[in-house]
Amino acid sequence: xxxxxxxxxxxxxxxxxxxxxxxxxxxxxxxxxxxxxxxxxxxxxxxxxxxxxxxxxxxxxxxxxxxxxxxxxxxxxxxxxxxxxxxxxxxxxxxxxxxxxxxxxxxxxxxxxxxxxxxxxxxxxxxxxxxxxxxxxxxxxxxxxxxxxxxxxxxxxxxxxxxxxxxxxxxxxxxxxxxxxxxxxxxxxxxxxxxxxxxxxxxxxxxxxxxxxxxxxxxxxxxxxxxxxxxxxxxxxxxxxxxxxxxxxxxxxxxxxxxxxxxxxxxxxxxxxxxxxxxxxxxxxxxxxxxxxxxxxxxxxxxxxxxxxxxxxxxxxxxxxxxxxxxxxxxxxxxxxxxxxxxxxxxxxxxxxxxxxxxxxxxxxxxxxxxxxxxxxxxxxxxxxxxxxxxxxxxxxxxxxxxxxxxxxxxxxxxxxxxxxxxxxxxxxxxxxxxxxxxxxxxxxxxxxxxx
Amino acid sequence: xxxxxxxxxxxxxxxxxxxxxxxxxxxxxxxxxxxxxxxxxxxxxxxxxxxxxxxxxxxxxxxxxxxxxxxxxxxxxxxxxxxxxxxxxxxxxxxxxxxxxxxxxxxxxxxxxxxxxxxxxxxxxxxxxxxxxxxxxxxxxxxxxxxxxxxxxxxxxxxxxxxxxxxxxxxxxxxxxxxxxxxxxxxxxxxxxxxxxxxxxxxxxxxxxxxxxxxxxxxxxxxxxxxxxxxxxxxxxxxxxxxxxxxxxxxxxxxxxxxxxxxxxxxxxxxxxxxxxxxxxxxxxxxxxxxxxxxxxxxxxxxxxxxxxxxxxxxxxxxxxxxxxxxxxxxxxxxxxxxxxxxxxxxxxxxxxxxxxxxxxxxxxxxxxxxxxxxxxxxxxxxxxxxxxxxxxxxxxxxxxxxxxxxxxxxxxxxxxxxxxxxxxxxxxxxxxxxxxxxxxxxxxxxxxxxx
Numbered sequence: 001x002x003x004x005x006x007x008x009x010x011x012x013x014x015x016x017x018x019x020x021x022x023x024x025x026x027x028x029x030x031x032x033x034x035x036x037x038x039x040x041x042x043x044x045x046x047x048x049x050x051x052x053x054x055x056x057x058x059x060x061x062x063x064x065x066x067x068x069x070x071x072x073x074x075x076x077x078x079x080x081x082x083x084x085x086x087x088x089x090x091x092x093x094x095x096x097x098x099x100x101x102x103x104x105x106x107x108x109x110x111x112x113x114x115x116x117x118x119x120x121x122x123x124x125x126x127x128x129x130x131x132x133x134x135x136x137x138x139x140x141x142x143x144x145x146x147x148x149x150x151x152x153x154x155x156x157x158x159x160x161x162x163x164x165x166x167x168x169x170x171x172x173x174x175x176x177x178x179x180x181x182x183x184x185x186x187x188x189x190x191x192x193x194x195x196x197x198x199x200x201x202x203x204x205x206x207x208x209x210x211x212x213x214x215x216x217x218x219x220x221x222x223x224x225x226x227x228x229x230x231x232x233x234x235x236x237x238x239x240x241x242x243x244x245x246x247x248x249x250x251x252x253x254x255x256x257x258x259x260x261x262x263x264x265x266x267x268x269x270x271x272x273x274x275x276x277x278x279x280x281x282x283x284x285x286x287x288x289x290x291x292x293x294x295x296x297x298x299x300x301x302x303x304x305x306x307x308x309x310x311x312x313x314x315x316x317x318x319x320x321x322x323x324x325x326x327x328x329x330x331x332x333x334x335x336x337x338x339x340x341x342x343x344x345x346x347x348x349x350x351x352x353x354x355x356x357x358x359x360x361x362x363x364x365x366x367x368x369x370x371x372x373x374x375x376x377x378x379x380x381x382x383x384x385x386x387x388x389x390x391x392x393x394x395x396x397x398x399x400x401x402x403x404x405x406x407x408x409x410x411x412x413x414x415x416x417x418x419x420x421x422x423x424x425x426x427x428x429x430x431x432x433x434x435x436x437x438x439x440x441x442x443x444x445x446x447x448x449x450x451x452x
Numbered sequence: 453x454x455x456x457x458x459x460x461x462x463x464x465x466x467x468x469x470x471x472x473x474x475x476x477x478x479x480x481x482x483x484x485x486x487x488x489x490x491x492x493x494x495x496x497x498x499x500x501x502x503x504x505x506x507x508x509x510x511x512x513x514x515x516x517x518x519x520x521x522x523x524x525x526x527x528x529x530x531x532x533x534x535x536x537x538x539x540x541x542x543x544x545x546x547x548x549x550x551x552x553x554x555x556x557x558x559x560x561x562x563x564x565x566x567x568x569x570x571x572x573x574x575x576x577x578x579x580x581x582x583x584x585x586x587x588x589x590x591x592x593x594x595x596x597x598x599x600x601x602x603x604x605x606x607x608x609x610x611x612x613x614x615x616x617x618x619x620x621x622x623x624x625x626x627x628x629x630x631x632x633x634x635x636x637x638x639x640x641x642x643x644x645x646x647x648x649x650x651x652x653x654x655x656x657x658x659x660x661x662x663x664x665x666x667x668x669x670x671x672x673x674x675x676x677x678x679x680x681x682x683x684x685x686x687x688x689x690x691x692x693x694x695x696x697x698x699x700x701x702x703x704x705x706x707x708x709x710x711x712x713x714x715x716x717x718x719x720x721x722x723x724x725x726x727x728x729x730x731x732x733x734x735x736x737x738x739x740x741x742x743x744x745x746x747x748x749x750x751x752x753x754x755x756x757x758x759x760x761x762x763x764x765x766x767x768x769x770x771x772x773x774x775x776x777x778x779x780x781x782x783x784x785x786x787x788x789x790x791x792x793x794x795x796x797x798x799x800x801x802x803x804x805x806x807x808x809x810x811x812x813x814x815x816x817x818x819x820x821x822x823x824x825x826x827x828x829x830x831x832x833x834x835x836x837x838x839x840x841x842x843x844x845x846x847x848x849x850x851x852x853x854x855x856x857x858x859x860x861x862x863x864x865x866x867x868x869x870x871x872x873x874x875x876x877x878x879x880x881x882x883x884x885x886x887x888x889x890x891x892x893x894x895x896x897x898x899x900x901x902x903x904x
Contacts, residue, residue, distance in 0.1 A: 183724075186717045186767065187746040195801060261713055261878055265638045266756025268780050272635075294639040294778070296760055298748060300878065304718025308748055308760075315638065316782055316794035318801050326746070328720050330768055336788035342768035349647060349770050426713055426752065426880040 033395050034105045036061040036085075038095045038119055040073035042207060042220055043134055044110035047161070048073055050388040051108075052080035057392060060103065063088035063095045095119060099126040106130035106395050108161070112224035117143040120158060121150055129156045130401065132391045135239040136160070136412035137405075141432065144409040144416075148434050151405040159391055159401035160408035164240040164321065165247055166386035168370075169354070171363035171447060173325055173332050177248045179361070181341060182327030185249050189324035190241030191310030195317050197273040200226040201284075212278035229291040233264050234419035235311040236291065239411045240321060242299075242309055243403075248325060249305050252406040253444040257307075257431040258300040262418035264292025269314030289314075297418050299431070302439075309414070332357075364450035393452035402446050409434040485847050486557045488513035488537075490547045490571055492525035494659060494672055495586055496562035499613070500525055502840040503560075504532035509844060512555065515540035515547045547571060551578040558582035558847050560613070564676035569595040572610060573602055581608045582853065584843045587691040588612070588864035589857075593884065596861040596868075600886050603857040611843055611853035612860035616692040616773065617699055618838035620822075621806070623815035623899060625777055625784050629700045631813070633793060634779030637701050641776035642693030643762030647769050649725040652678040653736075664730035681743040685716050686871035687763040688743065691863045692773060694751075694761055695855075700777060701757050704858040705896040709759075709883040710752040714870035716744025721766030741766075749870050751883070754891075761866065784809075816902035845904035854898050861886040 035051055037044055040062050051057045059077070062085050064070045070089055077084055088098040092115075099107070099122055107123045109116060109131065117138035123131045124147075131151075137160055138144050151158045164170065176182060199221050203211030207220040214226035228236050249255050270289045274282055293314040299307040310322065323334040330341035338351035345352045369389065370382060390402040413432065421429050433439065487503055489496055492514050503509045511529070514537050516522045522541055529536055540550040544567075551559070551574055559575045561568060561583065569590035575583045576599075589612055590596050603610045616622065628634060651673050655663030659672040666678035680688050701707050722741045726734055745766040751759040762774065775786040782793035790803035797804045821841065822834060842854040865884065873881050885891060 184720055186720060187748075187764075259878060261715070261750075261880070263713070263750040263752060263758045265758045268636055268638060272780055293780075294758065296639075296750060296758060298713075298715040298750070298878075300715060306715045306717045306746065306748060312639075312778075315778065315780060316792065316801075317778070318790075318792050318803050326764075326767065326769070328724055328745075328767060333787065335785065338770075340768065340770050349768075351770050426711060426750075428713070428878040428880070 031396075032056055032058045033392055034058050034060045034103050036063070036098055036101065036104045036107045038063045038098065038107055038109045038123075039111035039115075039134075040064045041066065041069045041110065044108070045069075045073055045076055046384055047108050047110060047388060048076055050384055051392075052077065052082050054388075054392065056396060058083070059085045061086045061088060061098050061101055063098045065089060065092055065094065096122060099123055099128070104128055106132060106391070108391075109133040113228065114139055114224070117147055120147050124150045124154045124156050124158070127154070129154070130391070130395045131156065131158045132161050132401075133158065133408070134161055135237070136415060137408040138412060139416065141413060141416045144413045144434065145432070148405055148409050157394070157401045158405040158408055159394075159403050160239065160411065161387045161391065162239050162243040162403060162407075162411070163380055163383040163387040165243045165403065165446070166365070166383040166390075167244065168362070168366050168382070169334065169358055170244040170323065171366060172358040172361045173323070174244070174248050174447060175361045175363045176332075176357070177325065177327075181329065181361070182325060182331065183329030185305055185325065185327045187306050187308075187324070187326045188245040188249065189308040189310075189322060190245050191312065191320075191322045192235075192237045192240050193310055193312040193317060193320040193322055195315065195319070196313040197269065197316075200229060200270065200313075201273065201277070212274045212282055212284055214284065229270060229289050229314070230287060231290055232419060233290045233292055233295070233422050234262060234415055235295045235297050235309055236415055237311060237313070238297070238309055238414035238418070241323075242307065242411050242414060243407070244323065245307055245325065246407065246411060247444070247446045249301060249303065250444045251301070252410055252435050252439045253442045254439065255301055255303045255305075256433055256435070256439045257410055258302055259428050259430055260297060260299050260414065260417045260421060261426060261428040262295055262297040262421040263426055264422050265294045267292055267314075269293045273314075292422070295418060295422070297414065297421075299414075363447065365447055365452075368450040390452045400445070402452060406434050406439075406442075483848075484508055484510045485844055486510050486512045486555050488515070488550055488553065488556045488559045490515045490550065490559055490561045490575075491563035491567075491586075492516045493518065493521045493562065496560070497521070497525055497528055498836055499560050499562055499840060500528055502836055503844075504529065504534050506840075506844065508848060510535070511537045513538045513540060513550050513553055515550045517541060517544055517546065548574060551575060551580070556580055558584060558843070560843075561585040565680070566591055566676070569599055572599050576602045576606045576608050576610070579606070581606070582843070582847050583608065583610045584613050584853075585610065585860070586613055587689070588867060589860040590864060591868065593865055593868045596865045596886065597884070600857055600861050609846070609853045610857040610860055611846075611855050612691065612863065613839045613843065614691050614695040614855060614859075614863070615832055615835040615839040617695045617855065617898070618817070618835040618842075619696065620814070620818050620834070621786065621810055622696040622775065623818060624810040624813045625775070626696070626700050626899060627813045627815045628784075628809070629777065629779075633781065633813070634777060634783065635781030637757055637777065637779045639758050639760075639776070639778045640697040640701065641760040641762075641774060642697050643764065643772075643774045644687075644689045644692050645762060645764040645769060645772045645774055647767065647771070648765040649721065649768075652681060652722065652765075653725065653729070664726045664734055664736055666736065681722060681741050681766070682739060683742055684871060685742045685744055685747070685874050686714060686867055687747045687749050687761055688867055689763060689765070690749070690761055690866035690870070693775075694759065694863050694866060695859070696775065697759055697777065698859065698863060699896070699898045701753060701755065702896045703753070704862055704887050704891045705894045706891065707753055707755045707757075708885055708887070708891040709862055710754055711880050711882055712749060712751050712866065712869045712873060713878060713880040714747055714749040714873040715878055716874050717746045719744055719766075721745045725766075744874070747870060747874070749866065749873075751866075815899065817899055817904075820902040842904045852897070854904065858886050858891075858894075
């Protein structure tokens with residue numbers, strides 16, 4: 001078998017022609033997908049909630065090192081009326097015991113970023129064929145290569161649970177792109193523009209807007225995420241932005257990222273927040289944060305498009321992912337909720353409200369699955385339902401996940417590459433081809449139907 | 453006298469402390485400013501119209517090589533009731549005869565881009581102390597250095613007539629920046645996002661949206677501007693975008709551009725326009741256009757800000773300069789007409805309509821000078837009035853122009869630097885310091901009062 005032949009197979013599988021013969025996924029006498037959750041902090045609990053709502057899933061094990069988080073998770077499970085899963089805890093490597101369970105169909109990893117690669121690698125090496133991981137895939141470029149190589153070796157699926165790919169507006173625009181409404185796509189923009197100051201710092205008890213502690217004195221994300229702002233300067237969170245636009249221009253599936261360049265501003269926001277909320281004598285007022293307040297990244301693509309990404313998490317601002325999708329016939333600008341299509345928009349050179357367009361091109365997935373249940377209960381306005389749904393339905397069908405390890409690696413690798421670019425004085429750096437040339441042959445199969 | 457000491461003098465002059473002793477500007481028996489206009493095409497006619505409305509100006513000479521444009525210009529002059537100026541015409545160097553006139557206080561140049569440097573140089577060498585030029589200052593980096601050196605040598609003022617610096621929203625935001633409403637400025641964006649296809653091509657008779665000819669068969673801007681899209685790939689028109697944001701962060705006046713990087717998309721828009729309007733057999737359908745449809749440029753500044761500029765002129769879209777001004781306390785986004793200021797905006801993490809803020813901080817210049825006359829009659833919603841007003845009032849006071857040769861050189865030099873960056877595979881290039889270090893000492897004097 002050629003090194004990457006399985007890639008082709010899984011693509012075919014997704015298209016419905018075959019199943020992967022060599023993978024035994026589930027015991028035949030049980031149709032339910034057996035899931036183990038590594039990490040049941042606030043994000044893991046959101047996934048848990050979605051999993052527990054499904055009748056095609058059994059959560060058979062959970063793992064965490066934080067007793068408070070474990071307590072919250074078991075409360076959720078108790079309320080659901082489902083069987084209490086086996087609980088693994090006590091030390092950071094308790095998850096390795098969990099991976100020794102013989103009947104796991106898939107794991108979902110929702111731990112601090114720096115744990116993802118190791119946990120994915122251990123899961124793959126334990127023989128698990130479906131690994132769902134929270135963003136991002138890893139920290140260094142080497143992390144991303146390691147996971148790609150291990151997934152190939154194990155003939156396993158690694159899906160990064162990038163919920164932003166399932167936003168209703170994003171999927172409607174993907175639909176428009178595929179129906180050539182924008183013409184040939186020329187330029188795309190997106191980002192993660194989210195005032196995280198109240199997330200990066202808290203009082204160690206309440207997760208949001210409660211204080212100026214982080215690290216060991218912090219709770220939830222403040223416990224680990226903030227350290228990345230102390231030590232790293234780059235686009236630390238690129239996948240919400242890049243994921244949706246990558247699906248629109250077939251990245252790793254007929255197209256690829258060629259090169260990348262990042263610029264970073266000075267660093268003011270986090271320090272000023274600590275001083276404002278905690279006073280200039282607070283110990284954290286002496287911390288030197290490395291992350292530039294705004295990091296702006298450009299990418300060249302093989303088919304001639306450019307992508308602009310912005311990371312803006314240290315300053316006061318309304319939340320905005322700021323998508324822009326522009327082709328030879330017109331463009332979508334999310335920030336002003338507008339679309340303009342030549343010869344079709346109401347007035348020459350004037351914006352249409354995006355609403356009419358997005359409704360007209362509402363994606364089949366949303367048409368079929370959207371209801372009060374998925375919308376309000378399942379997190380982030382429904383997108384958490386869709387990303388878990390995509391993962392589980394792929395497992396049930398024994399086909400490739402809707403987003404795969406190459407998507408995960410390419411999207412996540414933007415972070416270390418942007419760090420390198422900034423470190424080298426804004427040098428433009430080459431983007432690795434994680435598919436080793438298969439991007440020329442692979443097909444875009446993301447969200448092609450109303451199934452998952 | 454130190455090499456650049458006059459710079460300091462002119463700054464002082466603007467602040468009202470003195471006049472430049474060595475410059476004899478006007479005959480004492482005539483208070484009117486004597487202006488000669490080189491180039492009276494459509495843009496030159498707009499300036500002419502503004503000049504003729506003023507009682508403090510005499511237009512004493514005009515020059516053009518196009519008989520049709522000269523006819524339109526003389527019609528405007530006739531209708532104004534003012535004295536017909538001397539007319540220079542017949543060949544591309546007729547302007548040199550105009551420059552031999554002894555009583556010129558100032559020239560205004562509104563010719564194709566590639567003529568600006570030469571005409572400015574000749575004007576300066578003819579002893580004219582006030583030169584107003586349409587954007588841009590020159591084509592190559594060397595052009596910009598030449599003009600800077602000649603202005604220094606001649607102790608003369610070169611003002612680029614960048615009307616965008618006078619937009620009502622831009623000036624209100626400048627006012628907010630100076631009153632610290634946004635806190636310390638961190639990041640800025642702007643651009644020139646203007647569907648110019650109907651300008652770059654016409655039928656040789658009507659200037660806009662009339663055909664697919666350019667060059668010798670084109671009229672007005674299609675006659676010359678389009679050639680730049682055939683032969684050059686870069687941000688060809690940076691000054692409307694960068695000018696306003698440069699005034700907000702004291703570029704060349706306490707701050708400076710340090711480095712620049714540009715990315716360009718593939719080139720589709722102009723060819724598709726020719727085919728769509730003229731058919732695939734039209735001769736211009738065989739032209740290979742070099743300009744990427746969207747060129748996105750980043751700049752690092754000495755004080756740690758980043759600036760993002762976009763040039764987007766080949767695709768269908770609504771007009772947008774897309775300003776964004778972001779500081780430690782909040783930001784303005786022009787594209788959705790919104791402002792957010794921490795602790796002051798109506799709702800936490802939600803946009804305010806910009807309207808209330810812009811009205812509250814309306815700039816003294818607009819408060820004083822805005823009326824029906826300046827608004828409707830004087831071009832581009834009043835800004836053409838303000839840029840001419842600034843130029844003329846500086847001449848009357850014998851002080852430095854509100855924008856000077858260093859502003860003009862730095863803003864215009866973005867074009868050749870972006871071409872170099874793209875040509876070198878998106879390399880980040882150093883930005884020259886046209887002030888030779890004086891940026892550390894020069895003060896921002898732009899639009900400080902309600903005078904001009």
